[in-house]
Amino acid sequence: MYPPDKNTPTCQNCDADVCQNNILENIIRDKKLTSGYFGLVKPTGKCSHGDFLDVTSLQVPKGGINKDGLGSKHGYLHTIAADVAGAASRQLLEDIRGSAGDREFLRMMGIYTFGSSILCFVIDTMGSMSDDIDAIRKVSSFIIDSTRGTAAEPSAYILVPFKDSEFGPRIRTTDPDEFKALINTLTANGDGNSPKMCLSGLQLALTGAPPASDIFVFTDAPPKDLNLFGTVTALIERTKSVVNFMLTGSLSFARRRRGSQGLSSRVAASDSRVYIDLAQTSGGLTIQTTKTELPQANSIIVDSSNSSLVTILEAVRSTGKAERFSFTVDEGVRNLTVYITGRSLSFTLTSPSGVSQSNAGVNGPLGMIKTVGNFITMLLDGQAGLWVITVSSTGSFTLKVVGGNGTLLVTITGSDFVKLTDVALVEASGAGQVSGTMESSGNRDFLVFMDRFPAGEFVVSLNREIIKVTPRASPNYFQRQSSTRFRTSKIMVSAQAVGVLEPGTQFSIPFTVTATTSDTGANFTIRANNDRGFSSSFPSTLALVNGRANGTVTLTAPLNTASGTDVTLTIEAESPNATDTNYGILRLSVVSMVTDITRPVCEVFSVKANCSGDCSLSTWELSANLTDGNGTGIERITRRQGNGTLRTTTAVDESGNKVTRANYTASCCSPTMELVAVDVVGNVGTCYKSLNRGHTLAQFSHLSFILCLSGALILSS
Known part of the structure; x- marks a missing residue:
């Protein structure tokens, strides 16, 4: 079925209270698709949607064709239209599932039976990076092997290589073994001292990864493509992704002034400083180590691969001084970890019970301290309550406290036992904050009003109280903070x-x-x-x-x-x-003009069954030819139902068309089979056989049309 061209009339006048039919007979006879216009004007001869708000229904041809409700002029068709629309919608979803595969279909529907995190690496592959690439191979293998089959397994893997004069391609896969193989094929060659196309590679990663992804950039040289600083910043702000830079070269991180010199001069002041700025904007870290120390710093990658990781506190300080920070840990937090980046600093951490530990020792009463380059990690015991950390530094530093949710998942809409107590906008590089006024809008949603915004960049911080679940339970509080910075603009x-x-x-x-x-x-x-x-x-x-x-x-x-x-x-x-x-x-x-609307055709020509009383002792076999005629050709054939063995071979028939021969063998204990054939442009055809039903069905479908719930058929462009 196809729509008529724009000059072909589709309707006639319908002035009666109940219109039995105002679509022209030739449109129905030729099974043409049409829809109703709604608004002020419509093309000559076309149908209107129709109701008292539709001005076009007063224009010739008058009336409307909508079946939105029983009271519509075509209301007598409402139930039939709704049933047809429902069936077409189910068929469309089945077609998409067949074309995309079960895993991607479940992802589209928001149903995850696997991890939701993304492992994304942007890697400098110039000659001096061979040691770094070896370390990346080891950490990626560890993550893949340790999370395979668990809820923490990444749902996808992304790799973007770059050099001094080229970048990409962006390679994305959901197969962990394929990602391992990709990492293993990376080679480092060329002059490693020249600036690189790092921001171009990062841009590719940001546009290819889902929002809120963790991205890791490995390089030992400053960026060559500084013109993309604004673009990358915009993508970070839009996607809320966290970018961490693993720097192993002798890059200069001289401080530079900000603000009064403007954005353009801010970038030019220190090329390599851009990495620190982008990391801070995203809520990520800039870790500077030697190449031999890099494997020890890779714990941040392992930690970030945990999809339940949340940020409790983050602070950035550009000048050296002593400062006191506090943060609240709730009972649902596990694997509480403190990250600090900076040099020439000291700190003291105090737990809710009053126990303190400084950075002077590796092991202490609160946890183990690990230092690699400018990167300090401290894994804590995670006791609930108010923690305090005092940091003294002669230079700039960043502080980040993260944890993994245990039994409690906190969102803005929260559970019935969670009460939002306050929301504040906190200066990213200072101690100032602006508190908001909350107003409930129902369904556990809150509107937060601010009388002003902090100057410059800021993060969002919220606090909640967990209300007593039982009479004996005591209330406790938790704290969360956004990773990505926000800023105001006129x-x-x-x-x-x-x-x-x-x-x-x-x-x-x-x-x-x-x-x-x-x-x-x-x-x-x-x-x-x-x-x-x-x-x-x-x-x-x-x-x-x-x-x-x-x-x-x-x-x-x-x-x-x-x-x-x-x-x-x-x-x-x-x-x-x-x-x-x-x-x-x-x-x-990018959409090419689609000329192939032919769905794959399945012709079952042989079914052999010898099923005895004990199904486990007998088998059955089916043979079918699948073709795409003059279309783009069958791209793949998969088994949707059945536990048997599928074998395929290809040949060319007498007409010169490519034919795929499918041979399916299964135990009689598995009497149902369904094959899905997908051509190059996504048209889907299926073969179905059930021994219990005693006959074979060849079912065909394609993705060209969408049936709306109102009963109007609309051509998708």
């Missing part, structure tokens, strides 16, 4: 893509910059980047008039770009004095 960038990005065709993305600053009227700097390196053009500056200006980014995907390729576009606007910036981010998909 600039807003909005963009919306209209249409389809096709290979080899210029695609225009209009965008708007608005600002509530005194800089309006002056030129704002515009930058646009995409993670695929597609050719693009855009205005380098925009002059805002009355606080607003419009621009257009033109993006062109190469002609050979595969359909379904994702591209992330970042549009950045910077104020004239470079003191403020903001971003707009769009994720687009």
